[in-house]
Amino acid sequence: MTADFSNPMLATLTQSRKENLTDRVKDLPTSQFVELLEQITREFEHFLQAIEMINTDSLETMLEQILEAFTLKIGQILQADRATIFLVDKDKEQLWSKIAQSENGEPLELRLSIHTGIAGHVAQTGECLNIPDAYTHPLFNKEVDRETGYQTRNILCMPIFNTKGDRVVAVVQLLNKQGDAAFNAQDEQRFREFADSIGIILESCNSFYLAARNQRGVAALLKATSYLGQSLDLDKTLQVVMDEARHLMQADRSTLFLVDRAKGELWSKVAKSDDRTMMEIRIPADRGIAGYVAATGQTLNIPNAYEDPRFDSNVDKQTGYRTRNILCMPVYNSEGLLIGVTQLINKHQGSFTSLDEEFMRAFNIQAGIALENAKLFESVLLEKQYQKDILQSLSDAVISTDLQGKIVTINDAALQLLGYSEASSDRSQLETWRQALIGRYVWDVMAIDNLQRRLEDSLKHGARHYVPEQTLAVKDWGLGIGDFERSINLTVNPLTNPEGGVRGGLIVLEDISQEKRMKATLYRYMTPGVAERVMALGDDALMVGERKDVTILFSDIRSYTSLTERMSAAEVVSLLNNYFEAMVEAVFNFDGTLDKFIGDALMAVFGAPLPLENHAWMAVQSALDMRRRLKEFNQHRQAAGQSLIHIGIGLSSGEVVSGNIGSQKRMDYTVIGDGVDISSRLEGATKEYGCDIILSEYTYHLCSSKIWTRELDRVRVKGKTRPIYIYELIDDRQQPIEPSHAEFLALYQAGRQAYIERNFRRALYYFETAQQLRPDDRAAALFIDRSVEYLLTPPPDDWDGVYRMISK
Numbered sequence: 001m002t003a004d005f006s007n008p009m010l011a012t013l014t015q016s017r018k019e020n021l022t023d024r025v026k027d028l029p030t031s032q033f034v035e036l037l038e039q040i041t042r043e044f045e046h047f048l049q050a051i052e053m054i055n056t057d058s059l060e061t062m063l064e065q066i067l068e069a070f071t072l073k074i075g076q077i078l079q080a081d082r083a084t085i086f087l088v089d090k091d092k093e094q095l096w097s098k099i100a101q102s103e104n105g106e107p108l109e110l111r112l113s114i115h116t117g118i119a120g121h122v123a124q125t126g127e128c129l130n131i132p133d134a135y136t137h138p139l140f141n142k143e144v145d146r147e148t149g150y151q152t153r154n155i156l157c158m159p160i161f162n163t164k165g166d167r168v169v170a171v172v173q174l175l176n177k178q179g180d181a182a183f184n185a186q187d188e189q190r191f192r193e194f195a196d197s198i199g200i201i202l203e204s205c206n207s208f209y210l211a212a213r214n215q216r217g218v219a220a221l222l223k224a225t226s227y228l229g230q231s232l233d234l235d236k237t238l239q240v241v242m243d244e245a246r247h248l249m250q251a252d253r254s255t256l257f258l259v260d261r262a263k264g265e266l267w268s269k270v271a272k273s274d275d276r277t278m279m280e281i282r283i284p285a286d287r288g289i290a291g292y293v294a295a296t297g298q299t300l301n302i303p304n305a306y307e308d309p310r311f312d313s314n315v316d317k318q319t320g321y322r323t324r325n326i327l328c329m330p331v332y333n334s335e336g337l338l339i340g341v342t343q344l345i346n347k348h349q350g351s352f353t354s355l356d357e358e359f360m361r362a363f364n365i366q367a368g369i370a371l372e373n374a375k376l377f378e379s380v381l382l383e384k385q386y387q388k389d390i391l392q393s394l395s396d397a398v399i400s401t402d403l404q405g406k407i408v409t410i411n412d413a414a415l416q417l418l419g420y421s422e423a424s425s426d427r428s429q430l431e432t433w434r435q436a437l438i439g440r441y442v443w444d445v446m447a448i449d450n451l452q453r454r455l456e457d458s459l460k461h462g463a464r465h466y467v468p469e470q471t472l473a474v475k476d477w478g479l480g481i482g483d484f485e486r487s488i489n490l491t492v493n494p495l496t497n498p499e500g501g502v503r504g505g506l507i508v509l510e511d512i513s514q515e516k517r518m519k520a521t522l523y524r525y526m527t528p529g530v531a532e533r534v535m536a537l538g539d540d541a542l543m544v545g546e547r548k549d550v551t552i553l554f555s556d557i558r559s560y561t562s563l564t565e566r567m568s569a570a571e572v573v574s575l576l577n578n579y580f581e582a583m584v585e586a587v588f589n590f591d592g593t594l595d596k597f598i599g600d601a602l603m604a605v606f607g608a609p610l611p612l613e614n615h616a617w618m619a620v621q622s623a624l625d626m627r628r629r630l631k632e633f634n635q636h637r638q639a640a641g642q643s644l645i646h647i648g649i650g651l652s653s654g655e656v657v658s659g660n661i662g663s664q665k666r667m668d669y670t671v672i673g674d675g676v677d678i679s680s681r682l683e684g685a686t687k688e689y690g691c692d693i694i695l696s697e698y699t700y701h702l703c704s705s706k707i708w709t710r711e712l713d714r715v716r717v718k719g720k721t722r723p724i725y726i727y728e729l730i731d732d733r734q735q736p737i738e739p740s741h742a743e744f745l746a747l748y749q750a751g752r753q754a755y756i757e758r759n760f761r762r763a764l765y766y767f768e769t770a771q772q773l774r775p776d777d778r779a780a781a782l783f784i785d786r787s788v789e790y791l792l793t794p795p796p797d798d799w800d801g802v803y804r805m806i807s808k
Helices: 009-015 021-025 029-056 059-078 116-126 143-150 185-230 234-249 290-296 312-320 353-392 412-417 426-436 451-461 514-523 530-535 560-564 567-589 615-639 674-689 697-706 741-756 760-772 778-792
Strands: 080-089 094-101 107-113 130-131 153-159 169-179 251-260 263-272 280-285 298-300 326-332 338-347 398-400 407-410 466-474 484-496 502-509 546-557 595-596 599-605 647-660 668-670 694-698 709-718 724-732
Touching: 059 080, 059 169, 080 107, 080 290, 080 353, 094 116, 107 116, 107 567, 116 130, 116 153, 116 169, 130 185, 130 407, 153 185, 169 185, 185 546, 234 251, 234 338, 234 353, 251 290, 251 709, 263 290, 280 290, 280 694, 290 298, 290 326, 290 338, 298 353, 312 502, 326 353, 326 484, 338 353, 398 412, 407 426, 412 502, 451 466, 451 502, 546 560, 546 567, 546 615, 546 668, 546 674, 567 595, 567 599, 567 615, 595 668, 599 615, 599 674, 615 647, 615 694, 615 697, 615 724, 647 697, 668 674, 674 694, 674 709, 674 724, 674 778, 694 697, 697 709, 709 778, 741 760, 760 778
Parallel strands: 647 694
Antiparallel strands: 080 094, 080 169, 094 107, 130 153, 153 169, 251 263, 251 338, 263 280, 298 326, 326 338, 398 407, 398 502, 466 484, 484 502, 546 599, 546 647, 595 599, 647 668, 694 724, 709 724
């Protein structure tokens, strides 16, 4: 018996169920059996090599090299000036090819519609086109030659079929045969001699490529879904979704946008340049490619981004990045609600295909479930933190218990009430004591008459108790603070679940001791932080007079009488309350102390009762904040059809005497000194100079490097003999000044200099030129009038340029 091993053994076995390998080998001699084993081994080695290529990225490289080599050789054989192999992309109905190298050495991808041109006609019909004169053929596009400067004379365009011969898999296009002759029938026949082999090779490469693509896609999808199913961290989930989607689709960039319906935006988190920290980006939900998909729920697979009117190319222009193709698809949650959009940019090889869409559709289903879980977990964490923040922000002591009366939570105010804050300012130590109290019976921790009875009544029957003016006896607990008592108001309430059942208790202790009453009084004049520091100085801190360097701020409503004479008493009170609410907050935000209200005026001190090193800068920032808040205040009044209000603010710095003026029964903490008088006069001067904030030279010199100002004048305020320079506060230096404003200020200052030098004609020129830029500027108009007056009646020889302010 002679064995025939000429045909591939494994292929023969897979093609016929009748072929029985056992029957073939049972009577084989040993030598032929060894030969059979060697043949099967060689075939399996080929399979292993193919599998290895499938599992690596070498297929793309191999396909590129094959196309490049075949293109070169075909051009040489057929003596063509240029040769191109176009592969047929049936999904996109396009022809694509890798042509000349780009600047970075990478081959450029060329894509043409299969429905146009000579190559498209050959791909669709399978016919050969041999065109001796390209410019006479109706399918030839002359614009390509005009754009490139190349002159096409003749063309040979040939189809390459698959192994079955029923489908065109590629088109070879040859341009300009060397010499004067055109391509002929002999060239066509020569091409057909190797066309079938090229078709088999290209089809095999494509089959291997699809197999490799499927293999990597399944592996990436399994990896991504495995992680996404375990992750509850929204930030990490977003990052993993983006990374895995990019690897899965072999894309250059990927972004997952989530829908924020409340704000009408799409948002995502992307890595910063350090690749460690994440930053949030937001775009309108109705803009661009992602916005369209979010609005319609449709998939967009765009092979050429610049041909799509929805694509915004401005980002590319700003970054220098070139977007070629985009795959953008919706992400739904388990209820079918669109919650996000995945966007992939620039596929490494070709454009995104229908197979890519199928994989991303499966991927997005898993991503939607993972995102839903992560967002739910994040909302639970946020709600938990929100409740914790509320508990800690309460000034009253709050303790929650379980159904047995054991402590579950205890806020900072409760630790302070029990003396723990006095025993240690170390936050970690306070947390240690907090954990030591959790789990203990609340009545064992604090001694309050009938606390246990009232709490048990609340836990068993849902009863609510409010007991005023109780005594809390606090033991030392070995902390070295001694035993003491607190006067409190006690509230005991049940904690219930949505069904109304009791699940715990809540104890609220309001400290009504003298210390807390004192704090409540101080809170009316200063921020809680400042009040706490004042309290730490002792009971006599405000009673003893001291000299301090401070800055005084005076503000007043312009034309208050005419503004309010048409209003009812209730409307006036409402106006002042709302106005002062905003202005006092601006004082407190910069550690100022509210000294007093004087009708519609407000006086604030920066630097007393506690010293403030940068009191002038803090006062200036407070004045700027008042300006900003007044703008918002007027916007609400304008929307309500109410008249706008305007204010003037004066600031001056210097030494004052501070203290509690009066008696123990009537506390009136205030300051006395030149700074108070000057700031009050400057507030009045804002009307004369037509601005809203004026600084004295003492305040200006303390913070001149941080602010934009205009030197208004040199004045002698009423009741004072020494003249001072005064300045208009324009803004802080973090805000740039417009060029026209800077030009105005330069002209005004030049006018001031000429005015001081008694050159009134030149001063008049500068002030009038400045007024052309700002016709409504009252200060410029004031100096124009003065200059004209002095030109008519010159001042005395001892004139020093000082203006005496007559009014307050």
